[in-house]
Amino acid sequence: MSEAAIKRLRDQGLRLLATTFVCNAGVVRTKAVPAGRLESLAANGVGMSPVMAVMAVDGGITSGGGYGGPVGDMRLFPDWDAAVVLDPVTGLGWAPVDQLSQELEPMSCCSRSALRRVAQAATADYQMAFEIEFTVFDGGVVAHHGPAYGAVPLFELDELCVDIVEALDRVGVAVDQIHPEYGPGQLELSVAPAAPIAAVDRYVLTRLVIRRVAQEHGLTVSYAPLTVPDSVGNGAHLHFSPWRDGKNLFGGGTGQHGLTVDGEHLIAGVVEGLAEAIALLASGALSYERLLPSRWAAPWATWGLENRESAVRLVQGTKTARPNSANAEVKVVDGAANPYLAAAAVIALAERGLAQKTPLPEPVTADPASLSDAERTQRGIRRLPADLGTALDALQFSSFFSETLSPDLLGSFVAVRRYEHETYGGQPVADRIRALRWSY
Template sequence: MFGDRIPGGAEEATGRLHYAGVHGVVLSYVDTAGVTRIKTVPTAKLARAARWGVGMSPVFDVFLADDSITASEQLGGPDGDLRLVPDLDRLTVLAAQPGWAWAPVDRYSQDGEPWPACQRGFARAMTERAAAAGLTFKAAIEVEWALGRGGTDEFVPACDGPAYGATRQIELSDYCRDLLAALDAQGVEVEQLHPEYAAAQFELSVAARDPVGAADDSLLVRQTVRAVAHRHGLRASFAPAVLAGRVGNGGHVHLSAAREGRNLFSGGTGPHGLTAEAEAATAGILDLLPALLAIGAPSVASYLRLVPSHWAGAYACWGHETREAALRLVTGDAGERESAANLEVKCFDLAANPYLLFGALIAAALDGIRRGLRLPPPMTGDPAGLSPDELAGRGIRRLPTTLDEAARALSQAQPLRDALGETLTGAVLAVRRAEAERLRNASDEDVAAALRWVY
């Protein structure tokens, strides 16, 4: 329930915002299609919003990326209302949007009960389920984006330098400086920022934290990337495929687990130092990876990016520091392995709802631990170079190549369906199927153009 408690520090927070010159607060969540939706309130109304929430229709759970609407058995139509309740512990003054602050929200029914399709609530529930089993997960998402010139719906690269080239950083030096300064002012711990492979593409990595906090960070980073770009006359695209036939934007997930403070991805007797629990968790994710793709690669454009031999992780296999494997075990350098070892999931992108994604990954990991799964031998090199018989012999599968195929895999993945619950499963499947249908006859170029500036 939310209405019978006054949020701790709400009045104090309002005072701090007024003192900082903040006039409005952005209340932010991510819908099933992966689109960030918002409402805003004047600063003076923040305390009331934190007590009673702000209204929002439940139909947004079945919105598509083009703002058309589908329906599931549980959701759809004009009836009902929800309450968006800001998490004041994550209230942040936006350094690149003067006069504004930001907070993620949890969603409740009007009676104050948690909304069963609230993705942030789902991530929290899975984190708590892991904690009840003595496991603490930490996570982070690598954020990749392409910078285009403003004023056009076409993509005109904002710089000309080569991949990873110093010239790109020099050309956009002021932009990169302002981005780092804004994130620092907002308390986001940046690990690194660098030019990436595709035209005018950059990547930013942040420090790992609890899964809900990591998803919050991913939203805040993207809000800031967009805002700084706008102030420089640029546009930022996080779309999986900015241009058809080119390398797209990934959203690689890094995930680790600990028991009693010990990182389970290091110091074990399993392959490359994995403990038995970390191996089982990784095997659980590997087993459910085709279904997880419907959550982590949720756009038709995702499958323009997810192609072999592009370091996108197009095959369901794992490897130690193997960048073509969907699951890459990162052990880190010799001096940091106890703290740095983690699992990187490479087949996902930033069209994914990060809360939904983290919750589903934890559910798959827990299912692997419950079943005591073990990993097959690791992959080295590029799976695309193996024959079909060699792939079959190693138990390596090509991941789904269409959104239809991924949705079908999710519909058959009972461990994920059970974790998500009937309402959230129904919403995800309805949206994925409707997204696939609306772009079924579109060319690759038209798919990329339709989603270029949505994400």
């Protein structure tokens, strides 16, 4: 299989292959291999220190989950089916990797392997896709000033948008839509759904392509959860739908808004487990500056039909596209998360809800912030953790995620994010933005 892929890549002009993985800090790390050494890469992988499991967003190194220190090695093995040539002119290519030991076993820190395990153990086949929000900067200032969703900023950045769409098409990523978003300098791009591993690989690839195209235009982009003080943040909303025997469990049923019985349990599992999982979904020191009430970031452990202030938004789709179009959007995910772990967490919570037949609470049909404390209490509406430290406390002591992800993976993840919280959590927001804006 690798032989045919290597020939394909070389025929397409590959000169240098960037192999990438996403670490516990949510940073895309890489080792690049010249085209002449691809056979060696296929046979032996390329080496990387296991300390990457506990390397923080700023390059600081902590310890946890059995990781830390200078000793040891792991091997990065590409997924050749996913490998593409990003730029036929420069010859730069890309491939996602699995992190394996020298004995060719998955490392406990490999989030891609963790997602694979969770998806393979699931009782449904999941389709997933990310909406990617990002801020475009020109010379250090935002590249447009709105109006939100306006034609004016689209026309100001039309060459960038067209080139992004065409560059993604060249690497096999079909764009559903691209448009100016609410915030200054902000754009959003959506792609079609795919199976979990492919969906996350596509998300990583899409972010890299967007950044490279922007660079060609003399622009820079940031996927950080907050990039401009006192503005809305960037999300990476994760859409998912579970399928069984060719049927969408979120549509065509007799339950609320067309949900099947199993579909109700699956959504209930995600809603019930959000507080336990939020550190895997909104993982950075800027994430909780985005998750504020009445900002459409959805900091509430609720669900609702097309309710953009609920952390889980049920999307039925246009009447003519149902039931296949039905999906649920997990709105709290952002660009600081490790997307493999975020996808694994959503599937695991959904499957737990199904296994335990968790009852689906009543949908919320208004902004929860508009309700009184008494109304929210009476309806069981809970605010999600409001800071990274509290979110990590909930995750660290989760026996469910320790078993689902492995104690070592959970331990190393918490160690990295605890470092980030302790290093940056007490800083003024503007200082945190300056420190972290370009990390993701």
